[in-house]
Amino acid sequence: MPELPEVETVRMGLAKWVTGRTISSVEVHHPRAIRRHLPGDAHFIAMLTGRTILDVSRRGKYLWLPLDSGDSVIAHLGMSGQLLMQPAEAEDEKHLRVRFAFTDGGPQLRFVDQRTFGGLSVSEGGAELPDEIAHIARDPMDPLFDDTAFSARLRGRHTEIKRALLDQTLISGVGNIYADEALWRAKLHGTRPTDKLTKPAVDRLLGHVRDVLGEAIVAGGTSFDELYVNVNGESGYFDRSLNAYGREGEPCKRCGAIMRRESFMNRSSFSCPRCQPRPR
Numbered sequence: 066m067p068e069l070p071e072v073e074t075v076r077m078g079l080a081k082w083v084t085g086r087t088i089s090s091v092e093v094h095h096p097r098a099i100r101r102h103l104p105g106d107a108h109f110i111a112m113l114t115g116r117t118i119l120d121v122s123r124r125g126k127y128l129w130l131p132l133d134s135g136d137s138v139i140a141h142l143g144m145s146g147q148l149l150m151q152p153a154e155a156e157d158e159k160h161l162r163v164r165f166a167f168t169d170g171g172p173q174l175r176f177v178d179q180r181t182f183g184g185l186s187v188s189e190g191g192a193e194l195p196d197e198i199a200h201i202a203r204d205p206m207d208p209l210f211d212d213t214a215f216s217a218r219l220r221g222r223h224t225e226i227k228r229a230l231l232d233q234t235l236i237s238g239v240g241n242i243y244a245d246e247a248l249w250r251a252k253l254h255g256t257r258p259t260d261k262l263t264k265p266a267v268d269r270l271l272g273h274v275r276d277v278l279g280e281a282i283v284a285g286g287t288s289f290d291e292l293y294v295n296v297n298g299e300s301g302y303f304d305r306s307l308n309a310y311g312r313e314g315e316p317c318k319r320c321g322a323i324m325r326r327e328s329f330m331n332r333s334s335f336s337c338p339r340c341q342p343r344p345r
Contacts (some may be wrong), residue, residue: 067142069204069238070281071301072126075148078296080121082150082172083130087117089168098162098176101139101197102186112136112187113165124194125201125237131192139186139195140176146183149175150296204238205275206282216267219259226262227255227334230274239274242287242310245335247274249309254341255334261344280306309335 067075091113093099093106102109117133128148130138140148149158150172157164163176163185176185188195203210215236219229229235230244239247248255250273253266262270281287286301294300304311308318312335313326322339 067126067146067286068240068243069126069206069278070243070284070303071286072123072128072142072238073206073282074286074295074301075142076121076123076128078150079128079130079148079174082296083118083167083174084120085117086171087168088113088115088165090114090166092164093162094164095162095178095181097181097184098178099185101184109185109187112189113138119192124198125204125233126240127198127201129188129191129195129198135190135192137188137191137195139188139191139197141183143178143180143183145180146176146178147294147298148296149177149294149298151175201233202235202237204278205236205271206238206278212268212271215271216264219267220262220264222259224259225256226253226259226270227329229259231330236274238278241329241332241334242307243274243277243281245309246277246307249336249341250277252340254336254343255329257344309337311335 091110093109096106099106099109119131119133122129122131126141128140132138153166153170153173158175158177160177160179161175162178162181165174167173188197191197218235222229227244227248230239231241247270251270253270281303284301284303284306285295285299287303288294288300309324312324315324316322317324317337317340320337320339322337324335325338327334
């Protein structure tokens, strides 16, 4: 599933292409793509037709497009969702779900989703911050992220550090890949108890989280298949810089020990047995 760097890459691309443009028409090609918009497709289309997109914003892994009506479009990419900018004359994609055309006749915005786990909806009055995603914490790249409050909340919980990093109500945008990368850099095993961490240790970890996310944004995110692409259909290349994730059986880039894979919440965690010993 796309994490902060992938979603931020899409946000930056969308902001360049759709800000200030007015929607002339909306087509819904698959009802599942707007299943979170409970009033249905006719209402979805009516709410958006003729509206001007003012900006493209992000909270964690969610995007929202504020409109001149005071409403907003919320977008979540799910596992395979793509928001693509395509010339009006371009052939429809096989898994095209929603199409937005604009009054200037320029490139269309198309929501393409092979597995249909992602989706779009309209948040009434949600231009500033949709109520539907207000419970999601700020991400560590947000200028208003409170490091001190995060450290206190983290150390006040009795859980494992990787589980805490994936808790979107505590810190948003971090998923399995970037959690493993940050923990490798911090030399912490994912099962380390949060209430045993010192504040300096949390501060160091948070610094590594920011470094990993920032480097991944520059690289356009991480792409393991053709499903994650930016608005121009291009893949990210941060996978070339991964130190932990997906490197089972390969030597640690820091100490040379053979990297391990462990089961974690129906997924996998990757770490170095020497640099990141399991807590006793």
